[in-house]
Amino acid sequence: MQIIDGSVTVSKGFSANGVACGIKKRKKDMALVVSEVQCSFAGSFTTNLVKAAPVLWDQKLVASQDHVKAIVINSGNANACTAEQGLKDTEATASYAGSVLGCKAEEVLVCSTGVIGVPLPMDKVKEGIELCSKELSTSREASGEAALAICTTDTFKKEVAVSVQIEGRTVHIGGMAKGSGMIHPNMATMLSFITTDAAIGKQTLQALLGSSIVDTYNMISVDGDTSTNDTVLVLANGMSGTTMLGPDHPEWETFTQAFLYVHTELAKAIVRDGEGAGKFLEVKVTGAKDKQTAQTLARSVITSNLVKTAFFGSDANWGRILCAMGYSGADFNPSALNLSFSSAKGTIQVVENGVPLAFDEHLAKGILMEREITTLAQLKDGNGEGTAWGCDLSYEYVRINGDYRS
Numbered sequence: 566m567q568i569i570d571g572s573v574t575v576s577k578g579f580s581a582n583g584v585a586c587g588i589k590k591r592k593k594d595m596a597l598v599v600s601e602v603q604c605s606f607a608g609s610f611t612t613n614l615v616k617a618a619p620v621l622w623d624q625k626l627v628a629s630q631d632h633v634k635a636i637v638i639n640s641g642n643a644n645a646c647t648a649e650q651g652l653k654d655t656e657a658t659a660s661y662a663g664s665v666l667g668c669k670a671e672e673v674l675v676c677s678t679g680v681i682g683v684p685l686p687m688d689k690v691k692e693g694i695e696l697c698s699k700e701l702s703t704s705r706e707a708s709g710e711a712a713l714a715i716c717t718t719d720t721f722k723k724e725v726a727v728s729v730q731i732e733g734r735t736v737h738i739g740g741m742a743k744g745s746g747m748i749h750p751n752m753a754t755m756l757s758f759i760t761t762d763a764a765i766g767k768q769t770l771q772a773l774l775g776s777s778i779v780d781t782y783n784m785i786s787v788d789g790d791t792s793t794n795d796t797v798l799v800l801a802n803g804m805s806g807t808t809m810l811g812p813d814h815p816e817w818e819t820f821t822q823a824f825l826y827v828h829t830e831l832a833k834a835i836v837r838d839g840e841g842a843g844k845f846l847e848v849k850v851t852g853a854k855d856k857q858t859a860q861t862l863a864r865s866v867i868t869s870n871l872v873k874t875a876f877f878g879s880d881a882n883w884g885r886i887l888c889a890m891g892y893s894g895a896d897f898n899p900s901a902l903n904l905s906f907s908s909a910k911g912t913i914q915v916v917e918n919g920v921p922l923a924f925d926e927h928l929a930k931g932i933l934m935e936r937e938i939t940t941l942a943q944l945k946d947g948n949g950e951g952t953a954w955g956c957d958l959s960y961e962y963v964r965i966n967g968d969y970r971s
Contacts, residue, residue, distance in 0.1 A: 566727050566728070566729050566819070566822065566823045566826065567727060567728045567729070568725075568726070568727050569726045569727060569728055569737075570705065570726065571705055571708060571724070571726035571737075571739050572705075572708035572709065572711070572712055572724035572725070572726060572739050572740065572741045573598050573708050573711065573712075573739045573740065573741055573758060573759075573760045574702070574703045574704065574705065574707055574708040574739065574760075575708075575726040575728070575737045575738075575739035575760075576737040576738065576739050576760040576761050576762040576802070576804075577737065577762040577802075577804040577805060578600055578601040578602060578762060578802050578804040579598065579599065579600050579601075579703065579739075579760045579762075579800075579802070580598075580599050580601075580701040580702055580703045580707065581596065581597060581598045581599070581701065581702070581707050581708045581710070581711040582596065582597055582697045582698075582700050582701050582702060582707050582710055582711060583595065583596040583597075583697065583707075583709075583710035583711040583712070583713055583714030583715070584596075584693055584696045584697045584700075584710070584714065585693075585714075586689045586690070586692050586693025586696060587686070587689045587692070587693075588639055588640070588641035588642050588679070588685075588686060588689050588690070588693070589640065589641040589679075592640075592641075592713075592716075593640075593710065593713050593714035593716075594639055594640045594641045594693065594714055595637075595638070595639050595640075595690070595693030595694065595696070595697050595714055596637070596638045596639075596640075596697065596710075596711040596712075596714040596715050597635060597636070597637055597638075597662070597666075597694070597697045597698060597701060597711070598635065598636045598638075598711060598758055598760065598800070599634065599635040599636075599666060599698075599701055600634050600635065600760075600800060600802045601802070601804070602634075602802050602803075602804065603632035603633070603634055603672070603802070604632060604633055604634065604800040604801055604802040604803075605631070605632060605765060605766055605767040605770055605800075605801050605802075605803075606626075606627070606632070606633045606674070606767065606770065606798065606799060606800050606801070607627070607767065607770040607771040607773070607774040607798070607799045608623055608624070608626075608627040608674070608771075608774075608796065608797065608798050608799070609774055609775065609778050609782075609796070609797045610623065610624055610795060610796055610797075611793060611794065611795035611796070613793050613795070615645070615646065615793050616645075616793055617643055617644055617645035617646075617647075617651070617677060617681075617793045617794040618644045618645070618647060618651035618652045618654065618655040618677075619644055619655050619675040619676050619677045619794065619796070620793070620794060620795075620796060621652065621655075622652070622655045622656065622659065622674075622675050623674050623675065623676070623796060623798070626671060626674060627771070629671075630671055630672070631767060632672065632767075633671075633672045633673065633674055633800065634666065634668045634672040634673070635662060635663075635666055635668065635672065635673045635674070636673070636674045636675075636676065636758060636798060636800070637658060637659070637662045637673060637674070637675050637676075637694060638675075638676040638677070638678075638711075638714070638715050638756065638758070639658075639676075639677050639678075639679075639685070639690060639693065640677075640678050640679050640714060640715050640716060640717050640743070641678075641679040641680070641717070642677060642679040642680055642683055642685055642686070643677050643678055643679045643680060643681045643683075643793060643794050644677040644684075644685050645677075645681045645682065645793040645794055646681050646682045646793070647682065647683070647684050647685070650684055651684070651685070654684065654685040654687055654690075655675050655677075656670065657687060658673075658675050658685070658687075658690055658694070659671070659673040659674075659675050660673075661690075661691050661694055662675075662694050662698075665694055665695060665698045666698060674798055676715075676756050676758075676794070676796050676798070677794060678715065678717055678743060678756055678794050679717055681793060708724070708739070708741065709722060709724070711741065712724050712741040712743075715741065715742075715743040715756055715758075716743050717743065719743050719744070719838055720838055721838060722741070723741060723742040723743065723744070723831055723834040723835060723838070724739075724740070724741045725739070725740050725826075725827050725830040725831055725834075726738065726739040726740070726827075727739075727823045727826060727827060728823075729819050729820060729823045730819075731763070731805070731807050731810070731816045731819060731820060732807045732808065732816065734805050734806050734807050735805065736761065736762060736763045736805045736807060736820065737760075737761060737762050737805070738759065738760070738761045738763070738823055738824055738827050739759070739760050739761075739827075740757060740758060740759040740760070740827045740828070740831050741757075741758055741831075742755060742756060742757040742758070742831040742832075742834065742835060743755060743756050743835075744756070744757075744835035744838070755782065755795055755796075755797075755835055756794070756795070756796050756797075757782065757796070757797040757798070757828070757831055758797075758798050758799075758800075759797070759798070759799040759800070759824075759827060759828070760799075760800050760801075760802075761799070761800070761801045761802075761824075762801075762802055762803065762804040762805040763801050763803065763805055763807060763810055763820060764801065764803035764805070764807050764808065764809045764810060765801045765803075765809065765810050765811070766809060766811065769810070769811045769812070770799055770801055773821060773824060774797065774799050777824060777825050777828045778797065778828070779860075780825065780829070780952075781825070781828040781829045781831075781832040782797060782828065782832050784832070784860065784863070784864065784867075784951070784952060784953040784954060785832050785833070785835060785836045785867075785953065785954045785955065786836075786864065786867050786868040786953070786954075786955045797828075832954065833845075833954050836954045836955055836956050837956070843877065843936065843956075843957055843959055844876055844877070844935075844936055844937070844938060844956060844957040845936060845937045845938070845954070845956060846867060846873075846876055846938055846939075846940070846954065846955045846956055846957065847937070847938070847939045847940070847952060847953075847954055848863045848866045848867050848939075848940045848942070848952065848953045848954075848955070849863065849939060849940070849941050849942070849950070849951075849952045850862045850863045850942045850944065850949075850950065850951050850952075851941070851942070851943050851944065851949075851950045852943050852944035852945050852946060852947065852948070852949070852950075853895070853897060853944050853946055853947055853949035853950070853951065854896065854897070854946040854947035854949055855947060855948075855949040856949045856950065856951060857895075857949070857951075858895045858896065858897065858946075858947075858949050858951075859949040859950050859951030860951030860953070861893050861894065861895040861951075862890050862893050862895050862897065862942065862951065863942075863951045863952060863953035864893070864951075864953045865889045865890060865892065865893030865894075865895070866886050866889045866890060866940065866942070866953070867953040867954065867955035868889075868955065869885060869886075869888075869889040870958055871885045871888075871889075872885045872886055872889055873955065873956070873957050873958035874957070874958050876933060876938065876957040877957035877958055877959050879930050879933040879934045880930075880933070881906060881913070881915060881924070881926065881929035881930070881932075881933060883904055883915045883916055883921070886904065886940060886942070887899065887902070887904070887916070890902075890942065896946075897944050897946055898919075898944065898945065898946055899919050900918065900919035901918055901919060901944060901945040901946070902916055902918070902919050902942060902943070902944060903916060903917055903918065903941075903942075903943040904916035904940070904941070904942050904943075905940075905941050905943075906929065906932055906933060906938060906939070906940055906941075907932065907938070907939045907941065908932045908933070908935035908937060908938045908939070909935050909937070910931045910932045910934070910935055911928070911931075911932055912932070913925070913928055913929050913932055915929070
């Protein structure tokens with residue numbers, strides 16, 4: 566696998582663009598991702614019972630359509646909790662995009678992100694689609710404009726791209742995402758869009774996406790809130806020229822590892838941009854009785870507000886970590902726990918076989934003052950491992966979310 570500069574347009578046959586159409590006051594707010602040919606596709610969506618109109622539209626397409634050609638994304642307005650009008654506006658968005666791009670409405674996936682409970686300004690949406698379509702490009706700059714246009718409170722674009730050799734041909738996978746707040750396991754307030762020029766059937770792609778999400782987007786948390794619009798979409802157009810990929814293909818693992826890498830990096834980028842966050846936190850659990858147990862324990866630690874505030878204060882308050890593991894619902898033996906913290910400033914162990922160790926508080930504080938910190942919880946119950954990612958909880962988070970609508 567080779568890591569390359571790029572995003573959704575690195576995959577052969579895909580173009581993109583992002584423009585400002587006035588949904589937001591000043592920033593870009595409309596993006597298109599379009600394939601030259603029909604794509605197989607897969608999607609995963611929020612577990613929130615309250616689902617935005619675009620989520621319902623995309624879920625319907627995933628359930629009923631074999632192919633799509635495009636994704637239209639607006640930011641600044643979530644088109645959520647907008648009742649029947651929201652559904653009509655989503656379908657109208659897909660229909661208008663289809664007419665501009667020369668395809669059916671049912672070949673257009675739709676995503677929205679932003680303020681909840683406000684009807685879409687459809688005149689601006691249509692203007693944005695028109696503007697965006699006129700300057701669709703396969704260039705690196707165009708994919709960057711699209712990545713910028715899907716942002717809300719994000720402070721930076723989130724993009725990643727890789728290439729792998731399959732059957733002697735170069736296969737690309739590129740992705741972009743948005744997300745900063747309302748981030749929690751079982752997907753977060755995030756949108757993620759992946760393109761690949763690999764040839765993969767729809768059912769195979771859906772299964773691959775489902776398994777990848779378990780170890781990536783479902784293992785991140787910023788603030789414990791799961792949104793109404795969370796969506797991950799993958800488009801595969803087959804233009805690399807390989808034969809159909811699947812579990813029986815001799816190079817399937819090469820592709821799946823690259824696919825997992827793209828999702829992992831996007832998930833971690835979302836956490837790094839957590840609203841008001843100053844620190845990127847990684848929690849690793851090893852030696853659990855199985856993978857599910859390890860992941861449950863890691864998620865419980867990373868979502869604890871008391872743990873997050875301790876990291877904000879660079880306080881080695883390991884008792885909060887043990888407490889979060891204890892109420893996770895997962896079974897483990899706390900008397901066999903080893904616990905340590907590490908960063909660029911070094912490593913310090915604070916618990917051994919369930920017994921607290923005397924440690925240098927000054928050294929611990931120095932380790933925890935770094936921007937990236939790993940917590941390692943080692944158990945002796947089995948071979949299960951799990952890793953979760955999160956961030957600290959700061960005063961700035963409250964400020965950002967206190968005036969979000971204004």
